[in-house]
Amino acid sequence: MNRPVVKTGVIGHPIAHSKSPIIHSYWIEKYGLSGSYEAFDIAPQALKKGVSALLDQGISGFNVTVPHKIAIMGLCDVLSPEALAIGAVNTISVQNGKLLGTNSDAFGFIENLNQNAPPDWSIKGKKALVLGAGGAALAVVYALIEAGALNVVVVNRTLDKAQDVCKKIGGNTDAASWDERDSLIKDADLIVNTTSLGMHGQPPLEIDLSPVSHALVSDIVYAPLMTDLLTQAQERGLPVVTGIGMLLHQARAGFALWHGIMPEVTPELETLVLS
Numbered sequence: 001m002n003r004p005v006v007k008t009g010v011i012g013h014p015i016a017h018s019k020s021p022i023i024h025s026y027w028i029e030k031y032g033l034s035g036s037y038e039a040f041d042i043a044p045q046a047l048k049k050g051v052s053a054l055l056d057q058g059i060s061g062f063n064v065t066v067p068h069k070i071a072i073m074g075l076c077d078v079l080s081p082e083a084l085a086i087g088a089v090n091t092i093s094v095q096n097g098k099l100l101g102t103n104s105d106a107f108g109f110i111e112n113l114n115q116n117a118p119p120d121w122s123i124k125g126k127k128a129l130v131l132g133a134g135g136a137a138l139a140v141v142y143a144l145i146e147a148g149a150l151n152v153v154v155v156n157r158t159l160d161k162a163q164d165v166c167k168k169i170g171g172n173t174d175a176a177s178w179d180e181r182d183s184l185i186k187d188a189d190l191i192v193n194t195t196s197l198g199m200h201g202q203p204p205l206e207i208d209l210s211p212v213s214h215a216l217v218s219d220i221v222y223a224p225l226m227t228d229l230l231t232q233a234q235e236r237g238l239p240v241v242t243g244i245g246m247l248l249h250q251a252r253a254g255f256a257l258w259h260g261i262m263p264e265v266t267p268e269l270e271t272l273v274l275s
């Protein structure tokens, strides 16, 4: 007897650029599952109607990307602690017609760090410096505090936004202004760029790593994979973690919810997504 197809996908606008169909299709095939993962272009004003159409088609769950990550919260019946803390939903699981919303970016960030940092590296009891205070920073700061960081300093061009992130996440977090970044990095055990700076087509991230003695340096930008920040860190002999893993690891959470299997991030998948 044929197994029913587990229908999943991603909603966004635009959506053609999304790497999620490549990732999920790879896992569906790898684990021999009967499933589908499609990209659905839903305009902001059509969100409610679009989601309701997906439910009518019997969708089991879906990812949510720009510009719906906040608006979708209003359609969810249940929100996870991560979604509430970060203030955005990127993963939906449908159960008995109800929408359960969560956010897998924090999971993706910390899993990527743990899998690709030097052996035995842990954030527990360490100090982190996070550059940027957008949606990605909220997930990263949440993840670091949950994972036991001693302190997280959020540095941002707009200081108010850094203060907002600290207020939302709580824990041992401090906000600092952009100009302070060079003086703050020397105390950090982990430096993370969550801004768009250094991405193809964006201005460079201007930072001088010369005072840094031992920090792990990570970037959530993955185009290019080796950003100037990571190249500078590597030239100074500092360990680095690239950004592609956050995208790959965050996808695991949705896959596990929908198919009941926690999939693996393999070098083959990474190459496929970057090609």
Ligand code: ATR
Binding pocket: 131, 132, 133, 134, 135, 136, 137, 156, 157, 158, 161, 178, 194, 195, 196, 197, 203
């Ligand atoms: P996302 O939700 O993907 O994190 P975002 O909300 O647009 O994206 O956040 C982008 C981050 O990059 C912000 O922290 C932004 O700083 P501001 O809050 O001051 O806007 C930061 N950023 C973008 N361009 C920048 C620049 N030229 N210099 C410094 N920071 C910059």
